Amino acid sequence: MSLETDDTLPNGRAARPRGWLRAVIVVPLALAFVAAGIGFVGFLSQLRGVETDPPQTADGIVVLTGGSSRVSDAMELLAAGYGKRLLISGVHPTNAASDISRSLPDRQRLMSCCVDLDRSAVNTRSNAAETRRWARERGFKSLIVVTSNYHMPRAIVELSHAMPDVTLIPFAVIGEKWRDEPWWTSGATFRLLLSEYAKYVAAEVRVRLADIGLDLASDFGEPAAVPRRPATAQAN
Structure with a gap:
């Protein structure tokens, strides 16, 4: 058996x-x-579908390059008195101020008096680091942040982590393609949003892990290097 x-x-x-x-x-x-x-x-x-004026003025304006009409919209805000100076972050090293002036001929006076160029930043995280340096040198405590609507959530995560003592006021730029057709009807736009969402999640995870590290350092009596992220001012 x-x-x-x-x-x-x-x-x-x-x-x-x-x-x-x-x-x-x-x-x-x-x-x-x-x-x-x-x-x-x-x-x-979180993505805005229409452009709205900032609810308040700020000490300065920062625009993160990489999308259409971002710089021109930021220049319009500067001309309207929403900030004292403008930082264009992420300018290609080979681009001079004159190159930007030629693309914005009616803003040449502002370019010469009130605009600073950052050629060091190569991604959103380094945009935040260079913006922090610029804001501290100028003594700015509030900034209007100009970037594309799909990029704004990640930009705010990086900037607020780098500058927890600075009030950030988002101004989301809406591209023509976004206005012309719903995002779900365009495969290219859908892929862009999925890619940006993945980067946004990665940034959030990294920042939260950094905050946990600060908590552990504080528990062991070590000085915290960076204070907590503040609430971000929201546009109406």
């Missing part, structure tokens, strides 16, 4: 361990997918 084990029983019990293994793998993946979907919807809810 032979003894049968669970591995050889024909009634399906042999599949149970494999079924549990599949559940252990599939269920967390499904939950992560749902969480990512909910997070993406929350990310989209």
Whole structure:
């Protein structure tokens, strides 16, 4: 007489361990997918669909290069008196102030008196570092942040982490393509949003881990290097 084990029983019990293994793998993946979907919807809810004037003036204005009409919109804000000076962050090293002036001929006076160029920044994180240096040199405590609507959430995360003592007022630039057609009808726009959402989540995770590190350092009696992020002023 032979003894049968669970591995050889024909009634399906042999599949149970494999079924549990599949559940252990599939269920967390499904939950992560749902969480990512909910997070993406929350990310989209932060994106403005129309441009609105800042609710208040600020000490300075910073525009992060990389999208159409960002610089021209920032110059319009400067001309309207929303800030004392403008920092154009992320200017290509080969571009001179005269190159920008030629593209904005009616703003040449402002370019010569009230605009600073940052050629060091190569990404949003270094945009934030250079903006912090500029704001501290000028003694600015409030800034209007100009960038594309899809880039604004990540920009605010990076800037507020770098400058927790500075009030940030977002001015989201709406591109023509965004205005002309809904984002869900364009594969290119949808891919752009997914990419930006992934970068935004990565920035949030990194900043939160940095905050946890500050908490641990404080618990062990070490001085905190950077204070907490403040609330960001929101445009109406």
